[in-house]
Amino acid sequence: MYPPSIEKLIHHFSKFPTIGPRTATRFAFYCLNAPEKEIKELMSALQEVRNSLSFCKICFRSIAKEKEFCSVCANRGRERDVICVVEKEADLLAIEKTNEYNGIYFILGGTISPLKKEDFKKIRAKELKERIENHKDHGLPKIKEVIIATNQNTEGEATANYVSRILTSLNIKHTRLGRGLPTGGELEYADEDTLTHSLKGRK
Amino acid sequence: MYPPSIEKLIHHFSKFPTIGPRTATRFAFYCLNAPEKEIKELMSALQEVRNSLSFCKICFRSIAKEKEFCSVCANRGRERDVICVVEKEADLLAIEKTNEYNGIYFILGGTISPLKKEDFKKIRAKELKERIENHKDHGLPKIKEVIIATNQNTEGEATANYVSRILTSLNIKHTRLGRGLPTGGELEYADEDTLTHSLKGRK
Incomplete structure (x- = not known):
């Protein structure tokens, strides 16, 4: 057994996404061994993220605490009757980069595993429902379409x-x-499922 | 681009062992979204590890700050003329569990990658050299053997x-x-190198 304070830190790192006890242990020892400056900066960055950021009231994107809406939701030029539902902020940024989408977003903040039914509490399902039911309360027009843009x-x-x-x-x-x-993508290396969808979606 | 405070946190998490920018981004958003209690506890665990722990003066194992030596090095019953050199504390614990080793240890605190020559600065090579040169200064007997117990x-x-x-x-x-x-282990699934060593080391 490691000293109790190390065990405590391992416990907290084990809650990080994709991290098991072994990697959490490596993290804990990294934090014990790292230069004082590095750990001070990490802690102040952590504090700053918690203190300075909030979420867009419409799409849940991270924004400065003093703001109410993100740049997309605040933009009057966007089509506010189309909502694109994504898993995380990185996916929103990926879609924005295409310059092909002019609607607004909704960030679920996670996914549901088919095996862990309790996961649905981890995504913003309730918030999505409320968002759609109260769409007009935000001064937004009637929803024309919701695009579900989760991973394949x-x-x-x-x-x-x-x-x-x-x-x-x-x-x-x-x-x-x-x-x-x-x-x-090359046909030769595509899996059957991708090819099937590719055939069905041919233009 | 994410808000600057998120970017800063991603930068710090990217320095964690085995972590690239994608996982670091997931960590940063996990820290933004996690309940206040969780982050407060993480930060206080981090602080506690930094404030309450120190390293054994002989083997560099983590110990309470008020102590000078770890339980192994302080134990007069151990053979102090045999040193087992390990990569990390987890390896020391694994060897202790066998109850087969009665010497003392030296924790390198990492490994050298054959491709990154500057890695040798990251392990306690200088400390190992000093440790062996000044072995007697610690009131320890002449070194009989050093067992290098790094990973295969x-x-x-x-x-x-x-x-x-x-x-x-x-x-x-x-x-x-x-x-x-x-x-x-089954012969059928063993790689050639393992089998070669297994044959050479037959009894």
């Missing part, structure tokens, strides 16, 4: 199905991102 | 070779851990 993996699929059920119950038109061969 | 992988090998060169220059007898099939 098991968790993303499970999450999309869960979100889809919510939207169906609210009678909201919703779509999924198109599936097929990625740009630069 | 590329980094472990490179580290062992580096340590071996130091020990040779100091004219100290040193050995490596025996290699072969692990308990429960």
